[in-house]
Amino acid sequence: MNGYQRVKEKKKAAIKNGAFSLFAERGVKDVKIEDIAATAGVSQVTIYNHFGSKENLLSEVIKEYILEKYEEFKAMLLDKKTFKEKIEAIIFMKIEAARLHPDTIAAMLKESNLNAFLQQFQEERFIPLLIDMFDEAQKNGEVNPAISNEMLLFYLDIFRNFPQEKFMALMRGDKIQHTKEIMQLFFYGLSVPPENK
Amino acid sequence: MNGYQRVKEKKKAAIKNGAFSLFAERGVKDVKIEDIAATAGVSQVTIYNHFGSKENLLSEVIKEYILEKYEEFKAMLLDKKTFKEKIEAIIFMKIEAARLHPDTIAAMLKESNLNAFLQQFQEERFIPLLIDMFDEAQKNGEVNPAISNEMLLFYLDIFRNFPQEKFMALMRGDKIQHTKEIMQLFFYGLSVPPENK
Amino acid sequence: MNGYQRVKEKKKAAIKNGAFSLFAERGVKDVKIEDIAATAGVSQVTIYNHFGSKENLLSEVIKEYILEKYEEFKAMLLDKKTFKEKIEAIIFMKIEAARLHPDTIAAMLKESNLNAFLQQFQEERFIPLLIDMFDEAQKNGEVNPAISNEMLLFYLDIFRNFPQEKFMALMRGDKIQHTKEIMQLFFYGLSVPPENK
Amino acid sequence: MNGYQRVKEKKKAAIKNGAFSLFAERGVKDVKIEDIAATAGVSQVTIYNHFGSKENLLSEVIKEYILEKYEEFKAMLLDKKTFKEKIEAIIFMKIEAARLHPDTIAAMLKESNLNAFLQQFQEERFIPLLIDMFDEAQKNGEVNPAISNEMLLFYLDIFRNFPQEKFMALMRGDKIQHTKEIMQLFFYGLSVPPENK
DNA sequence: AATGAATGAGGGTTCATTCAT
DNA sequence: GATGAATGAACCCTCATTCAT
Incomplete structure (x- = not known):
């Protein structure tokens, strides 16, 4: 895995961690993609680039x-x-x-x-x-x-x-x-x- | 209890029963007032007339x-x-x-x-x-x-x-x-x- | 004008007075028929029986x-x-x-x-x-x-x-x-x- | 100012201008967000993205x-x-x-x-x-x-x-x-x- | 004539998702 | 690849008005 990919994986991990915490704290329905993006410090679209949909992100998490x-x-x-x-x-x-x-x-x-x-x-x-x-x-x-x-x-x-x-x-x-x-x-x-x- | 009240109580009961079932089945967030209205055979507004808000209906139920x-x-x-x-x-x-x-x-x-x-x-x-x-x-x-x-x-x-x-x-x-x-x-x-x- | 009519006129007057005050205080758009009815101590439908519509009530007032x-x-x-x-x-x-x-x-x-x-x-x-x-x-x-x-x-x-x-x-x-x-x-x-x- | 910002400012201005005209013409209550959106050539949600609420849009205008x-x-x-x-x-x-x-x-x-x-x-x-x-x-x-x-x-x-x-x-x-x-x-x-x- | 109950037609707002740079 | 901007599809709720008693 090169440096580029490592950074990418870090981003993914950051998103997943943030998403997990938020989902667990508030329940899936009460977490907006916007919230996850803010928590992970990325844009909403980045989440879609990585995971495709909220449902998918949930599954991976x-x-x-x-x-x-x-x-x-x-x-x-x-x-x-x-x-x-x-x-x-x-x-x-x-x-x-x-x-x-x-x-x-x-x-x-x-x-x-x-x-x-x-x-x-x-x-x-x-x-x-x-x-x-x-x-x-x-x-x-x-x-x-x-x-x-x-x-x-x-x-x-x-x-x-x-x-x-x-x-x-x-x-x-x-x-x-x-x-x-x-x-x-x-x-x-x-x-x-x-x-x- | 006069005719009006009897009918009213029946309607209220019908709404509550329908709402309870739906809330329990699908979870509160996934139940639209529209669904409850359809289940109880009344219009959405009737529900608001009786209960004021979704949250209130939930509480009463x-x-x-x-x-x-x-x-x-x-x-x-x-x-x-x-x-x-x-x-x-x-x-x-x-x-x-x-x-x-x-x-x-x-x-x-x-x-x-x-x-x-x-x-x-x-x-x-x-x-x-x-x-x-x-x-x-x-x-x-x-x-x-x-x-x-x-x-x-x-x-x-x-x-x-x-x-x-x-x-x-x-x-x-x-x-x-x-x-x-x-x-x-x-x-x-x-x-x-x-x-x- | 007999007694019956006199009562009726009183009701109409009460509605008009209440409506005028409310319209003047809050503006027509912010006054609900419900408010006027409550102020005049009658039901909403009574207002419709007397005046036909909100617009009409406004005109008469x-x-x-x-x-x-x-x-x-x-x-x-x-x-x-x-x-x-x-x-x-x-x-x-x-x-x-x-x-x-x-x-x-x-x-x-x-x-x-x-x-x-x-x-x-x-x-x-x-x-x-x-x-x-x-x-x-x-x-x-x-x-x-x-x-x-x-x-x-x-x-x-x-x-x-x-x-x-x-x-x-x-x-x-x-x-x-x-x-x-x-x-x-x-x-x-x-x-x-x-x-x- | 980059291309994004320029476009954004233009859109915001278009919305404000349209909103001002409509508010002034018809009165705030008689203007739907939908109308403003149509006038400015954007979707309703864009207005919410920029201004948060109708009241806020009014204030800014x-x-x-x-x-x-x-x-x-x-x-x-x-x-x-x-x-x-x-x-x-x-x-x-x-x-x-x-x-x-x-x-x-x-x-x-x-x-x-x-x-x-x-x-x-x-x-x-x-x-x-x-x-x-x-x-x-x-x-x-x-x-x-x-x-x-x-x-x-x-x-x-x-x-x-x-x-x-x-x-x-x-x-x-x-x-x-x-x-x-x-x-x-x-x-x-x-x-x-x-x-x- | 008067009322309690019910409703159709909207209006504001939210959110997952897509578009364009 | 990442972002700022934009959006379609819903959903809650309101209000003038009508229905049924």
């Missing part, structure tokens, strides 16, 4: 975001050793994302026409990683072996999509205590956990 | 929806006797709502300027009902008494806001089995429940 | 106003004896009108389709009165006999149409002194008046 | 007009030597304006939100020029020194605001004779002027 998250996620799974650590890390990755762009990511996905892509990505990449993780935990006796794979994924999703504002409010209280409680709820639900008996 | 849900909720709590039944009912109320208007209700609330109203409503009406329910369950030993009120509310919220599409997909499988599993997760988390030991 | 002013004017001319008194009264009638509805009367006339009527009324009724007045004053030596009728009318009009806000501001100062000065200007212009020589 | 008139006025005062010439020129400037846009300028000003600006402009720019002119004329004995500044300004305003249609009608008669008469009225009022005695 989301794809990049998903890929990035996927790599991060895979690395994390390798890094953490025990099941509990992994679960904890998954939940906190979600929290971090939520803190940065409170729940508009989901809205962004909806506005996009990437359903097929996203589903495929999910099925072929994310889910296998999780299934492996659960399989191992069930073998180790860390997870109730009676629960089906699909239910486990669903359960995890429930925890990964908890309402952010509420969570953030909670975490402004006794953070360590609350974290313990959440993990407890995740592993033992409402019942009294064995170690307390 | 949401307020009505919330109040309705609240009454339904209160009645349900009185009807169900045990804690488990109540929890089950709560989750299934949410599911029913989700089935009818997949997760755009939240988006509607965001577009509205009812934040203050909603928060107050939540704090003064919904939450007291839930706190009472949990208190009683903790006294009865049905719920771990070490868990704080705020954490219990948060936990319930997690379950009430689980991702709909996934849930609907799940329920197209073995419904009874899955329901049992969800309740188990809610009460015992990932751990092996006592009765299975 | 103006006609009535002009006729009233004409009668008042005629009476005043009979009442005042000397030419100076008459001129003074003319100017002050104009001022009074201006104080009540600052310069929107002219705008009202423009919005109406009464040009023909107004011109005829002017020519056949108002102007003859004024011409008589000037003729007499010229015969008495109170007015320069070299000035033509049309120029005299024009000169009078100049004084009757002076800018209101400025005048009102002036009158908040030394009223008596200013009134004297205006009369002096009218009769002697910028030159030093004879009595001061 | 008025401001430009006022500034232009001010410069013209100042130049004229320098050009004319004697007091009488100046007064005559002032009156005829007004007449010319009236001939081009019969008394809708005032209406335009009313519709605008420039009251503060106009008042300041008046007080800081126009009035000082006139005060100087009168001061000098009073020193020279051309004007009755007993008349206060405010009254002189008011008197001049009266003459500058005389009813246009009437004046135009008059001027279709013996123009030179009438002009002489008006000047006479201005300087000597209704009384017999000294030179005729």
